[in-house]
């Protein structure tokens with residue numbers, strides 16, 4: 001039997017040039033080179049609309065506006081994922097986004113589970129009543145899609 005071939009849609013094993021065609025230079029730097037956008041400039045830092053935040057590179061749904069909170073860090077922050085397994089976590093010792101001093105500089109990198117693109121970092125200083133996690137995500141790694149206006153169905 002031949003190996004099951006990945007469909008076009010599932011394959012995110014793109015070359016540098018292919019990614020550069022899809023992403024802006026800023027997005028490429030963050031998503032593919034693990035860059036970090038400056039704090040307080042990202043377009044989703046102060047976004048409060050209802051909707052879902054998708055991976056900018058592959059469109060996978062990652063975070064819901066329901067779990068977004070104001071962390072004061074200057075980056076969009078979420079205390080939970082939209083779906084378990086939406087991201088892959090990886091220990092990260094490199095410099096970039098400042099870790100909270102209480103964590104001794106230890107950071108966990110957050111990557112899209114579907115396409116492997118870098119999204120941001122996970123810290124343990126999120127809201128305690130919500131589990132204490134803080135997904136600190138670059139705005140340019142995300143693509144916000146507002147929720148369709150829900151019409152509550154009454155029975």
Ligand SMILES: [Zn+2]
Pocket residue numbers: 055056057058059060112113114115116117
């Ligand atoms: Zn992705």
